[in-house]
Amino acid sequence: xxxxxxxxxxxxxxxxxxxxxxxxxxxxxxxxxxxxxxxxxxxxxxxxxxxxxxxxxxxxxxxxxxxxxxxxxxxxxxxxxxxxxxxxxxxxxxxxxxxxxxxxxxxxxxxxxxxxxxxxxxxxxxxxxxxxxxxxxxxxxxxxxxxxxxxxxxxxxxxxxxxxxxxxxxxxxxxxxxxxxxxxxxxxxxxxxxxxxxxxxxxxxxxxxxxxxxxxxxxxxxxxxxxxxxxxxxxxxxxxxxxxxxxxxxxxxxxxxxxxxxxxxxxxxxxxxxxxxxxxxxxxxxxxxxxxxxxxxxxxxxxxxxxxxxxxxxxxxxxxxxxxxxxxxxxxxxxxxxxxxxxxxxxxxxxxxxxxxxxxxxxxxxxxxxxxxxxxxxxxxxxxxxxxxxxxxxxxxxxxxxxxxxxxxxxxxxxxxxxxxxxxxxxxxxxxxxxxxxxxxxxxxxxxxxxxxxxxxxxxxxxxxxxxxxxxxxxxxxxxxxx
Amino acid sequence: xxxxxxxxxxxxxxxxxxxxxxxxxxxxxxxxxxxxxxxxxxxxxxxxxxxxxxxxxxxxxxxxxxxxxxxxxxxxxxxxxxxxxxxxxxxxxxxxxxxxxxxxxxxxxxxxxxxxxxxxxxxxxxxxxxxxxxxxxxxxxxxxxxxxxxxxxxxxxxxxxxxxxxxxxxxxxxxxxxxxxxxxxxxxxxxxxxxxxxxxxxxxxxxxxxxxxxxxxxxxxxxxxxxxx
Amino acid sequence: xxxxxxxxxxxxxxxxxxxxxxxxxxxxxxxxxxxxxxxxxxxxxxxxxxxxxxxxxxxxxxxxxxxxxxxxxxxxxxxxxxxxxxxxxxxxxxxxxxxxxxxxxxxxxxxxxxxx
Numbered sequence: 001x002x003x004x005x006x007x008x009x010x011x012x013x014x015x016x017x018x019x020x021x022x023x024x025x026x027x028x029x030x031x032x033x034x035x036x037x038x039x040x041x042x043x044x045x046x047x048x049x050x051x052x053x054x055x056x057x058x059x060x061x062x063x064x065x066x067x068x069x070x071x072x073x074x075x076x077x078x079x080x081x082x083x084x085x086x087x088x089x090x091x092x093x094x095x096x097x098x099x100x101x102x103x104x105x106x107x108x109x110x111x112x113x114x115x116x117x118x119x120x121x122x123x124x125x126x127x128x129x130x131x132x133x134x135x136x137x138x139x140x141x142x143x144x145x146x147x148x149x150x151x152x153x154x155x156x157x158x159x160x161x162x163x164x165x166x167x168x169x170x171x172x173x174x175x176x177x178x179x180x181x182x183x184x185x186x187x188x189x190x191x192x193x194x195x196x197x198x199x200x201x202x203x204x205x206x207x208x209x210x211x212x213x214x215x216x217x218x219x220x221x222x223x224x225x226x227x228x229x230x231x232x233x234x235x236x237x238x239x240x241x242x243x244x245x246x247x248x249x250x251x252x253x254x255x256x257x258x259x260x261x262x263x264x265x266x267x268x269x270x271x272x273x274x275x276x277x278x279x280x281x282x283x284x285x286x287x288x289x290x291x292x293x294x295x296x297x298x299x300x301x302x303x304x305x306x307x308x309x310x311x312x313x314x315x316x317x318x319x320x321x322x323x324x325x326x327x328x329x330x331x332x333x334x335x336x337x338x339x340x341x342x343x344x345x346x347x348x349x350x351x352x353x354x355x356x357x358x359x360x361x362x363x364x365x366x367x368x369x370x371x372x373x374x375x376x377x378x379x380x381x382x383x384x385x386x387x388x389x390x391x392x393x394x395x396x397x398x399x400x401x402x403x404x405x406x407x408x409x410x411x412x413x414x415x416x417x418x419x420x421x422x423x424x425x426x427x428x429x430x431x432x433x434x435x436x437x438x439x440x441x442x443x444x445x446x447x448x449x450x451x452x453x454x455x456x457x458x459x460x461x462x463x464x465x466x467x468x469x470x471x472x473x474x475x476x477x478x479x480x481x482x483x
Numbered sequence: 484x485x486x487x488x489x490x491x492x493x494x495x496x497x498x499x500x501x502x503x504x505x506x507x508x509x510x511x512x513x514x515x516x517x518x519x520x521x522x523x524x525x526x527x528x529x530x531x532x533x534x535x536x537x538x539x540x541x542x543x544x545x546x547x548x549x550x551x552x553x554x555x556x557x558x559x560x561x562x563x564x565x566x567x568x569x570x571x572x573x574x575x576x577x578x579x580x581x582x583x584x585x586x587x588x589x590x591x592x593x594x595x596x597x598x599x600x601x602x603x604x605x606x607x608x609x610x611x612x613x614x615x616x617x618x619x620x621x622x623x624x625x626x627x628x629x630x631x632x633x634x635x636x637x638x639x640x641x642x643x644x645x646x647x648x649x650x651x652x653x654x655x656x657x658x659x660x661x662x663x664x665x666x667x668x669x670x671x672x673x674x675x676x677x678x679x680x681x682x683x684x685x686x687x688x689x690x691x692x693x694x695x696x697x698x699x700x701x702x703x704x705x706x707x708x709x710x711x712x
Numbered sequence: 713x714x715x716x717x718x719x720x721x722x723x724x725x726x727x728x729x730x731x732x733x734x735x736x737x738x739x740x741x742x743x744x745x746x747x748x749x750x751x752x753x754x755x756x757x758x759x760x761x762x763x764x765x766x767x768x769x770x771x772x773x774x775x776x777x778x779x780x781x782x783x784x785x786x787x788x789x790x791x792x793x794x795x796x797x798x799x800x801x802x803x804x805x806x807x808x809x810x811x812x813x814x815x816x817x818x819x820x821x822x823x824x825x826x827x828x
Contacts, residue, residue, distance in 0.1 A: 133571070
């Protein structure tokens with residue numbers, strides 16, 4: 001029912017270029033390897049910090065191993081090392097295939113790859129030697145910022161060229177990508193320069209709130225959803241449920257998401273009427289999110305078995321369930337009633353872990369599971385069962401961590417309100433921080449399964465089986481986990 | 484038109500972002516635009532907290548080595564700037580907030596609710612509101628605890644607060660165990676946070692080194708209220 | 713667009729929907745809509761009272777008006793675009809995209825996704 005290959009493409013330059021001409025596979029792989037390297041470093045940094053929280057820090061009193069500095073490596077490593085690298089890799093795959101055009105320049109792509117790793121290394125070294133900038137998630141040292149910004153502009157030019165050249169009505173993924181390239185550059189410039197050089201005091205709090213929010217909302221979210229709109233249909237071999245609804249989701253996100261910034265500083269000295277505005281548009285975002293979720297679950301309709309048989313799809317949809325959870329949580333926690341209690345507590349930490357890793361991290365791991373054997377020229381994974389271990393350890397670790405931190409946050413918030421001595425709130429948090437450490441270890445072990453599998457797949461490439469089993473039989477294939 | 488690439492680029496990409504920047508960023512800026520940002524000199528001119536002078540008395544030899552001018556306004560300015568920079572570099576602001584909200588009994592725990600005018604100075608650029616409290620808020624920390632407490636705490640927090648999860652900072656100390664320039668500057672910065680408030684001197688029964696009186700402080704607060712409204 | 717009809721999803725026919733199902737949907741819808749509507753009206757009344765009573769309360773209108781005006785502008789734009797037939801083939805790109813993907817994968821022996 002879904003074989004669509006027979007129709008000739010209308011209004012195109014007739015001949016479809018070959019896929020190997022379009023996509024620089026080696027670069028996709030390099031970006032993925034860099035992303036996995038950085039996520040490993042970032043996760044170790046997170047583990048270090050969680051050891052500090054239960055008072056058994058392995059390197060006490062060493063300046064370069066100060067938990068405060070490694071915390072910044074954790075957040076920046078995830079945002080710019082893991083997510084940005086993985087997205088760049090996936091963009092190098094998806095954009096040429098969607099537009100049937102190569103990126104502006106292959107040389108530029110290689111340059112961006114090396115420049116970006118240079119930016120990341122400089123950031124890590126700068127943070128560890130004490131050159132942080134006081135903007136959360138924008139701690140990148142001031143001297144690295146111009147280079148990073150230049151890199152982002154080059155990325156935008158490199159990918160916007162094929163997108164703008166492509167003919168015909170655009171698929172929703174490209175809508176997300178176009179605006180994401182514009183937004184990322186502007187968000188980064190705003191966060192790095194405005195609070196530091198132009199606006200100080202309370203007003204800089206408003207800008208920082210906008211930056212924290214837009215980094216997730218205007219860089220990670222649109223590229224993440226754009227990639228979902230690409231990978232889910234091609235893996236399910238089924239068009240998205242409603243393209244029109246997806247455009248509604250796009251415009252809703254574009255309009256409401258940026259207007260939320262100040263909700264990160266409710267009850268702060270920022271004028272109250274602006275805080276109300278941020279709360280209202282945040283709740284509006286949740287309606288938009290619901291349309292997107294409906295669209296994806298509509299696509300899955302009649303194909304629910306894919307959740308059992310297809311690991312990438314399972315990663316994607318678990319991520320979407322988590323996405324809906326965080327957004328629902330957001331609609332409540334943004335209200336002033338919730339903010340009284342949960343602001344400053346571990347609730348927020350749980351929320352941000354679920355968003356950045358539970359949603360976007362899972363999507364990234366999902367399309368990596370789909371693409372990596374293909375990039376390695378192998379017909380399948382070395383051990384599909386290791387990928388299942390990867391999924392379950394990571395997924396369960398994330399789920400337990402989320403509930404653990406949310407409950408811890410509620411306990412902390414209510415104890416603060418009841419004026420319990422500060423030390424008592426630490427004692428009460430200790431068991432939750434211990435649980436969080438173990439969930440962190442589970443997640444790291446899960447990634448080790450993945451890394452080992454990638455390595456073994458690269459060494460022992462599976463040869464291509466001559467005739468694929470027809471659909472309906474037992475599915476052979478790398479992305480398939482047999483129950 | 485709605486489906487064209489330039490619309491997506493200009494309306495969604497540039498337009499909506501600029502709109503959000505105006506509503507969420509420039510509006511608060513314009514509201515406070517008429518208030519002058521205080522320079523380091525302005526801050527120092529309000530008076531040197533007693534604790535900075537006490538540092539000089541407690542560690543005369545080390546203090547004169549790190550701040551050759553003695554506990555003067557210029558030394559205090561240097562100490563504040565350096566202390567602030569360390570506070571940022573070490574990521575203190577990830578676990579300590581600097582804002583008192585009007586809810587959750589925070590005014591009972593720490594003191595007066597934060598006022599926008601308290602943040603209009605160079606040491607709050609970018610502002611250090613904070614988003615997480617593993618440790619307590621610090622914007623009302625001045626004179627709450629002694630210098631000795633802070634110094635012992637920075638060396639090994641669990642010696643002072645057994646349940647503390649704060650890391651040790653031995654690089655704030657010299658070989659003999661005395662606070663070095665960084666350590667003194669950070670203590671001076673922490674002990675300055677909130678020292679501009681009228682209730683500050685009454686924590687410990689004596690005023691700062693500069694001439695300040697209860698009447699003067701109340702007048703100052705009144706002026707601040709008038710300016711701020 | 714040359715496209716095979718069987719690409720289109722089959723529309724579910726309304727005949728299968730039983731009378732009980734309709735009733736359940738109506739009851740659930742009312743159970744949600746009536747309290748939500750009452751709550752909305754209540755908040756609206758509160759809002760107008762705040763705006764009228766308090767001189768500072770009028771301040772609260774500003775952000776809301778901002779959003780309403782901009783939202784109204786967007787709606788006008790949308791209506792205008794629909795009236796000019798700009799959404800004639802909204803669903804087209806999703807089929808084109810799949811067709812292209814299939815063609816790109818045709819020569820790629822590693823594209824196991826073909827099988828699924």
